[in-house]
Amino acid sequence: MEDTGRKQPSAPEVIIRMTGIGKSFLGVRVLRGIDLSAHAGEVHAVVGENGAGKSTLMKILAGVHQPDEGVIEIGGETRSFAHPVQAQRAGVAIIYQEFNLLPERSVADNVFLGREPTRRGLVDRAAMEAATARLLDELDEHSFGPRDMVKDLSVAQQQVVEIVKALSVDARIVVMDEPTAALAEHEVELLYRLIRRLQSRGIAVLYISHRLREVFDLADRVTVLKDGTHVGTVQASEVTTAALVKMMVGRELDAYFPPRAGEQAVGEPRLTLRNAGNGKLDGIDLELRAGEIVGVAGLQGSGRSSLVKAIFGAEPFTRGEVTPVRPGNVREGIAAGIGLVTEDRKAEGLVLNQSVRDNALLVVRAVGSRSRAAVADLLERVRLTPPRQDTEVKYLSGGNQQKVVLAKWLTLAPKVLLFDEPTRGVDVGAKAAIHDLMRELADGGTAILMISSELPELIGMSDRIVVLRDGRIAGHLPAGATEEAVMALAAADGAAA
Amino acid sequence: ASDLPPTGASAPADPGASAAPATTSAPASAGTGEQSEFFVQADYDAQLAMRSQTAEGPADKPWEQAIAPQMVDTAKYKKDGPYHLCFSNAAVNNPWRQVGWTTMQEEVALHKDIKEFTALDAEGKDDKQISDIAELQAKGCDALIISPNTTATLTPAVSGACPEVPVIVFDRGVETDCPVTFIKPIGGYAFGADGAEFLIEKVPAGGKVLALRILPGVDVLENRWAAAKVAFDKSQLQVVGVEFTDGDAAKTKSIVSDYIARHGKIDGVWMDAGATAVAAIEAFEDAGVPVPAFVGEDQQDFLQKWKDGKLTAVAPTYPTYQWRTPIIAALKILKGEEVPKQWNLPQPKITQESLDTYLQPDMPLLHYALCGCESMPGFPGKWGGK
Amino acid sequence: MIALVANPTRAVYAALVATLAIGWVLVAFDGGTFTLNDMVGIQQRSAALGIVAVGQTLAILAGSLDLSVAYLISLVSLVAAETMAGQPSNILTAVVAALGVSALVGLVNGIVITKLKVHAFIATLGVALVIRGVLDHLYDGPAGRVPVEFQQLGYARIGPIPVAALLWAAVAVAVWFLLRRTRLGNRIYAVGGDVEVARLSGVRTDRVVIAAHVLCSLCAGVAGLLLASRLGAGAPTVGTDGGYDLESIAAVVLGGTALAGGRGGVAGTVGGVLLLAVLDSVFNQLEVNSFFKDVVRGVVIVVAVAVYARRTGRRAS
Amino acid sequence: MKRAIPIFLVLAGLLVAIAAANPFFLEPAGFLAFLKRVAPLAILAAGQYFVIVSGEFDLSVGSLVTVEVVVAARLIDGDESMTWPVLALLIVIGLLVGLVNGLVTTKLRVPSFITTLGAMLILSGAVFLWTGGAPRGALSQGFRVFGREGVWAVLILLVVVTTAVLLMRADFGRTLVAVGDNEKAARLSGVRVDRARVLAFMISGLSAAIAGILLGGFAGVSAQVGQSLEFQAITAVVLGGVVLGGGRGHVVAAIAGAFTLEALFTLLNLHGISGALEYAVQGVIIIAAVAAGGLRLPALRLSPSKV
Ligand SMILES: Nc1ncnc2c1ncn2[C@@H]1O[C@H](COP(=O)(O)OP(=O)(O)OP(=O)(O)O)[C@@H](O)[C@H]1O
């Protein structure tokens, strides 16, 4: 694909150019032959499905990972970064997708970590705090100050700290990996303003987001990645949303999801919540019926994960009614036939150093169930290919890992299965397989509650959708609701796309 | 918390020759290696001579006896009772010290004119003992008894205490003669020679002897071995090995088993301390070979084994009755009576003839026979006996 | 009360005051008194452990730990005393040599942990064994001689305050300052808090861990010098007899520093050491059996950490 | 199990070297003597393995071994008829100490390093407080049979190894490894994480009781019998390729680690490197072995579940 950037009338200075970048993790190739460039004052968006390799590419630029192949040039000079600090010194600032803060330290400490200003050799706390305060001010953030401990901040506030941290670097390139995922609308607006200011100072911004509206609002050019390959780079002004989506997913969206449940397929209630709540949630009314897939939408930090964890028993519901069981702990949840596919596979779902077999049997072993499902059958059911039982799970691809998690819960023959971001970091093929399996389970009578930040997926899969906002149900939507309708409920002022 | 065996674990130490170590290397003969750098000929000669000298003092109270005493005047310390005695103890971390410490407390109880007895346990830490000595000086003690944890390192603290209060040192010594009196049995050379001479007498010429030592570098233990080495070098015996056991019964037993396996027959075992003697004997029993001539110590388990197994054995001693003497000495000093500058207590050895006198079946197995405590009011209960 | 327990540093000082008060009452009942001398004794007694524990704080804050300090202390005492050989003119050389050896050991610890990626427990245990082998090989007993001038360090007082205590205070203040006001201090907290976050923020985490270990070993070296000055000689068992390895870790944790790293500080450690020393002193006054003392110490340490854990909440993974 | 191959190679090499230096080793009696000597450490390593693989430490086993022996001697006091009741009591003590360690670690959330460090102080303090500073009493002949007669020790070792292997194959073992690898995932899969850890500590306590019975039997009462065994046991387990922090490693390899350590001691002894440099060699080998194991998996964290 040609680099449309070169067609710019007065070719501005190219600040960053990555050519032919390739990278493998544990033998799995996640990037190959990626080209990406950005020039001074440009906002260059990078889009692609989950697991396409966007974050990995940015981490390579930031010196976190070292590429297996390819060249990075900054300001025309070839650079290779063995450590993040080298990238930082070369003028790369990055807001990571995951939180990258020390909860036990103050905001100012976090912002200047690794770059503490000094006076006569000593850390100049006053300068640090003043600079942090100034940046917070620019972001119109007054709900906390430089001296507050990060652990006392909300998810959105922490995201602001991440942004401040990146802005505090005197950078030529600022990378933002999903910076708005946790932000409310007015905060997003402030971020826009900041980005424009960076642009005017001649800084190149690499911007990753799943919200295409933001991409069109901000970006000059858009690079699309898919399955670790470079699909193309286009001028934002010359492309439509539909075309971009097509580049990302490589096919029409509609054909992508399995058919929904028919009216008659929905059976008896499996789980009913009445006015349930806890520290994070309040006034939750929800009914889950056999055979349906209910989608849960909401911004990051809106309480979606808390909801499924509380239903499962991993966190308590302190108020309200939950029928037929309100599990006091995980084991009671499991005994009641509830399973949870957690959002963070590696941290919460898998025992990475153990074999596929041990992982698949974890739940039955834990609850001492006598029914020993044949692991081979299970792996066939979740379509794990090739079904090698003795492989340690850490060597599997994200999609296959997720299938192992599913196998683990299938041993239970669950009555209710909760999915928290089930296809995050999963490739397209595996994604489709997981979607098919979810529908198959629902058709078999399992009640499914599914969280996804990917609205097309959520909409495509769900028989109905509940939208959370600040721990409360902001509204219910029927099958086939539009993304705009969902976002309107999720973000109070309803401006997001 | 340390995995190093405590210095002198079961090694009651005497300072005998801790002064300036000399290197009088005896002719290195079969198996005994170089002579220890701790060997001091003059001290060696003096101790060996003392073995045959008769001690002065009441015959039935060896803890009040002294060999070749050089009396010093203590009139300047004379004061009226009742007295407050203080004691800085190195540690109570092995049966020898445990027996001694019990004996000392019972001795204190015998004297009505001791109104207070303050004792601090340094737990085997030099640094703590230094602090303890300083702390005791501030307690208004009339006399200070010190059982030093190590010789060299406690010297400054003892020197510091001497001008403040009459100081009595026993067991291990210090490198200063400022204490009013220093109480000890004859010493390590005598101990080592007693055992070696016994083996030379009992084991036929050319016989194989295994020497077991606790660990190198502790002066008193070095002296015991040095004296034995001198004896062995002059003899016709063949020392097939000199091994360090760390005072650990299991290690002792393993080492002896290895030697039995390698040499088939061992004719004599010399030990620098008897705490692991029974483990060494068991190695022979377990291997199904006769127990050879043995050197142990006055612990009941060894004496019992000796008697039950009809062994050919001897038990040199480092008597625990020396724990009585410092209290007696302190009172003498405070009453202005003269005491020996160096109080050499008799150091008997237990032989076949005297075995039955010292074997006390009602006492705990780890009890030391020469406690001199049999007539004390708390006996035997306070020592764990029945 | 809740406010007191809410912050481990404050909690340990509250416990310290309480122990002093209870101890005073107990001693009074026993017919004794707590004198100025006892206070001096407490300071003397705390100094060596205090200095080691301050260094150990650095290692633990950085998410590591050091089990080699006890043997290092012995080694340093010998290096110092042997180099001095009773000559005042050698003091400077001896101090430099002692600290040089310490720094080297710290460097090895740090490199084995960061570059060879050996768990700190095993790495420092292994280094401890190596030092032990060297000690056993070269020394049989106390060796060297410390001149009287240098013994002042261990014995002299300025007014009622022992020089040793001042040395401890100086080390503690220096490390406190390092943690509070220098980049290295900031980064030690960061690395101990989360290595990955620190690395992604551009911190050279390996260097920080190595530096923490070098400083920890230097503190052990200073303690070794102090002990040599008190003993008048070097002693191959002075470190292990004092149990400085596990005891320093216990003091640090007692002071509220999280064993996992990233949380705590020197002030707490000083409190922890003082608490142990006051306990010791009270037990000494009451002439309590040393075994009973061990039992109480064990209980105090576990209970203290349990109290801190209660307020810190559930440990993540 | 693949991780464990190096340790078996090293062990084989050491055994060959020992046999070369001392042919007696190849005779049944010689090998039996070696097995008898290894048995206590191997059993402790097996127990320690359960704790380590679950992500914890047990520093209290050394003191516990001492306590077992001292308690046995004082209670039996040479009386044969007391043998069996006291043996039973020792087992109970071992399990109880493990239970307390486990409960304090899991329920009070005290890091096990501190819990067991405290236990170490409390145990040795308490037992000597009880006996007045040094062991008292005596063991009966019946008690000592287990440690003195090589066949018994080897038999007990065999039983322990078999039980350990079976336990690790059972649901308990698999879930225990899961706990050590990823506590959160295990919890969210319904594993009773705390219970698994408490049981691991109890197994470790039990192994200390058995090791105490063997060691006390072997050489009689001694206050030093358990000294530094905790570090040796941990070292053995780590030598066997088991990762501190939990979740990885095989119990047989941990036991092989104990054999390796003991073989190393034996070999150093045979070559006269006893005492002095023995420790230095040991230290270097341990670091080297762990470094070699770790370097193949560069993604290791500095301090896994952080001690
Ligand atoms: N450290 C790692 N080790 C192994 N695999 C990794 C690692 N980091 C990322 N991956 C894998 O690389 C692939 C690309 O992941 P990456 O995070 O770059 O995707 P992404 O495009 O940022 O997705 P998302 O939109 O969900 O953030 C995924 O399959 C992921 O599982």
Ligand SMILES: Nc1ncnc2c1ncn2[C@@H]1O[C@H](COP(=O)(O)OP(=O)(O)OP(=O)(O)O)[C@@H](O)[C@H]1O
């Ligand atoms: N400040 C925080 N720091 C770290 N983790 C947090 C914080 N707040 C919440 N979490 C954790 O993150 C998870 C998600 O929280 P929550 O339920 O509020 O958000 P969500 O709507 O599920 O968003 P997400 O899409 O990020 O999962 C929960 O498991 C919660 O424990």
Ligand SMILES: [Mg+2]
């Ligand atoms: Mg990403």
Ligand SMILES: [Mg+2]
């Ligand atoms: Mg979530």
